[in-house]
Amino acid sequence: MAKKQTPIGTEFMKGLWDQNPVLKALLGLCPTLAVTTSAMNGVGMGVATTFVLVCASLLISLVRKAIPTQVRIASFIVVIATFVTIVDLEMKALFPAMSKSLGAFIPLIVVNCLILGRQEAFASKNNPFRSIVDAVGMGLGFTLTLTVLGAVRELLGNRTMFGFQVLPDAFEPWIVMILPAGAFLTLGFMLGAVNTITHRREQAAIATRRAASLTVKEA
Amino acid sequence: MADESSVVDGAKKGVALKAVSEGNLELVTSPHSHFGWTTSRIMWTVTIALLPSLGAGIFYFGPLALVPVIGAIVGAVGCEWVVGRINKKADTVPDGSAFLTGLLLGLILPPGFSPLHAVLGGVVAVGLGKAVFGGLGDNIFNPALVGRAFLQASFPAGMTDWSTAVTRVDAVSQATPLGLFKFGEPSQFLGDITTSKLLLGNVGGCIGETSSLAIIVGAAILLVTRVAHWRIMGSMLLGGVVFSGAFSLLGVGPGPLFDILSGGFLFGAVFMATDYVTSPNTTRGQYVFGAGIALLTILIRRFGGLPEGVMYSILLMNAAVPLINRVTRPRIFGATS
Numbered sequence: 019m020a021k022k023q024t025p026i027g028t029e030f031m032k033g034l035w036d037q038n039p040v041l042k043a044l045l046g047l048c049p050t051l052a053v054t055t056s057a058m059n060g061v062g063m064g065v066a067t068t069f070v071l072v073c074a075s076l077l078i079s080l081v082r083k084a085i086p087t088q089v090r091i092a093s094f095i096v097v098i099a100t101f102v103t104i105v106d107l108e109m110k111a112l113f114p115a116m117s118k119s120l121g122a123f124i125p126l127i128v129v130n131c132l133i134l135g136r137q138e139a140f141a142s143k144n145n146p147f148r149s150i151v152d153a154v155g156m157g158l159g160f161t162l163t164l165t166v167l168g169a170v171r172e173l174l175g176n177r178t179m180f181g182f183q184v185l186p187d188a189f190e191p192w193i194v195m196i197l198p199a200g201a202f203l204t205l206g207f208m209l210g211a212v213n214t215i216t217h218r219r220e221q222a223a224i225a226t227r228r229a230a231s232l233t234v235k236e237a
Numbered sequence: 238m239a240d241e242s243s244v245v246d247g248a249k250k251g252v253a254l255k256a257v258s259e260g261n262l263e264l265v266t267s268p269h270s271h272f273g274w275t276t277s278r279i280m281w282t283v284t285i286a287l288l289p290s291l292g293a294g295i296f297y298f299g300p301l302a303l304v305p306v307i308g309a310i311v312g313a314v315g316c317e318w319v320v321g322r323i324n325k326k327a328d329t330v331p332d333g334s335a336f337l338t339g340l341l342l343g344l345i346l347p348p349g350f351s352p353l354h355a356v357l358g359g360v361v362a363v364g365l366g367k368a369v370f371g372g373l374g375d376n377i378f379n380p381a382l383v384g385r386a387f388l389q390a391s392f393p394a395g396m397t398d399w400s401t402a403v404t405r406v407d408a409v410s411q412a413t414p415l416g417l418f419k420f421g422e423p424s425q426f427l428g429d430i431t432t433s434k435l436l437l438g439n440v441g442g443c444i445g446e447t448s449s450l451a452i453i454v455g456a457a458i459l460l461v462t463r464v465a466h467w468r469i470m471g472s473m474l475l476g477g478v479v480f481s482g483a484f485s486l487l488g489v490g491p492g493p494l495f496d497i498l499s500g501g502f503l504f505g506a507v508f509m510a511t512d513y514v515t516s517p518n519t520t521r522g523q524y525v526f527g528a529g530i531a532l533l534t535i536l537i538r539r540f541g542g543l544p545e546g547v548m549y550s551i552l553l554m555n556a557a558v559p560l561i562n563r564v565t566r567p568r569i570f571g572a573t574s
Binding site: 191194205 | 354
């Protein structure tokens with residue numbers, strides 16, 4: 019490759035914050051909003067998606083030079099669908115309760131834009147090792163976001179956290195939080211917080227740069 | 238360092254900026270002459286117009302009905318103050334808009350509502366209904382109704398519990414007229430609810446909406462002081478008469494008088510739909526807006542799952558306001574086609 023490669027650590031960390039699939043790229047919002055009624059559901063959905071993402075990224079990057087450009091999307095989908103079927107059947111066998119509560123959203127991982135997006139943007143252009151690191155980082159970012167989202171909704175909407183009651187009985191649950199509206203509200207607040215932090219960092223960086231350039235001019 | 242350079246830049250731009258910085262020249266944007274009406278004067282006028290409804294609520298449901306009202310006001314004003322501190326902007330609490338939002342929200346809560354939940358409702362009303370959009374004037378939905386919709390979705394049991402601690406010894410549990418109509422026995426419904434009762438207010442319901450007479454007094458105050466125009470109120474009432482009448486002619490529903498006097502129809506028409514920020518700017522748009530609310534309300538009452546639909550109707554029409562403004566934009570004088 020002609021251009022300089024980003025360090026592998028950055029490639030991993032970008033999925034957690036700088037290019038977080040949900041909070042920055044706003045990809046895969048359908049499962050994000052639909053299944054995060056509890057923290058455990060968030061973990062389950064996140065892990066299932068991460069598995070598919072990692073496996074698909076590995077396979078796609080291995081065969082990336084053999085896939086004709088014209089049919090690449092269809093090829094990606096076939097590969098993704100294969101792994102989704104594996105996850106679906108495995109979950110039905112190993113975690114029937116989780117599989118039931120996630121319902122149709124496990125098969126729907128096939129059409130999660132996050133996975134297709136990573137194949138198109140990364141795995142089809144990078145070697146298998148880098149693709150796996152990228153996929154694990156992205157999957158982890160997705161899982162963490164869904165877990166936090168699910169935890170907030172579960173805490174306020176059901177008084178519990180990972181199934182254990184943490185708020186007293188005197189706290190009357192806000193039923194709206196486990197309804198779809200609660201998903202939008204919580205995600206909105208999370209996006210607002212992330213944007214605020216990003217904005218402050220950018221402002222600080224600009225201020226530092228300006229101060230530096232002023233010093234240079236004076237010198 | 239940055240300050241020094243900006244002063245240097247300013248001096249380069251000319252004398253005017255220097256004069257401004259020395260305080261010799263005051264720069265004010267237009268309008269330079271106005272009517273003397275301020276935001277706070279309008280807000281407190283509406284507050285006064287709401288006092289008859291509050292009084293009627295206390296009269297019929299007992300002094301404890303004040304508790305959720307105070308809770309909602311505390312939540313709304315507290316949230317406004319905190320948001321102001323976070324944004325480091327001028328204190329917007331004294332303009333009275335947050336107080337009014339809290340009072341409006343309190344008046345559309347059941348009389349026995351938990352005060353803590355009322356505080357939460359006030360916080361949601363100002364925080365989610367107004368502050369996240371950028372404050373007063375930028376909100377899409379009526380803040381008080383956003384607060385109520387949140388409470389309705391969060392605490393459906395508390396929001397439909399119409400029992401009140403009227404006397405010292407026991408609590409009176411009663412259904413709302415609309416609830417009776419939808420879920421009760423028709424004979425009981427016809428026997429219990431008379432038009433005079435609906436007019437005076439001795440029926441179950443939210444604190445502020447029980448007495449139609451008190452709301453009419455409030456409407457008179459708003460119209461005489463010209464704080465609100467009759468267009469939205471009038472078109473909503475007329476719409477109520479027309480649509481309810483049409484359905485009752487077809488044999489569905491109890492007829493216009495009952496529909497207008499019961500539930501939140503009058504309260505919504507007078508105090509909620511007339512909110513400047515969340516209603517259309519154009520004359521024709523205001524007629525459309527009021528009639529639209531009336532139509533949706535009657536449809537929800539007749540065919541929806543809930544007995545009452547004024548809140549959702551107003552919120553839905555709030556969402557349609559930008560569209561209504563666009564479609565009903567007045568023709569520019571002299572323009573062709």
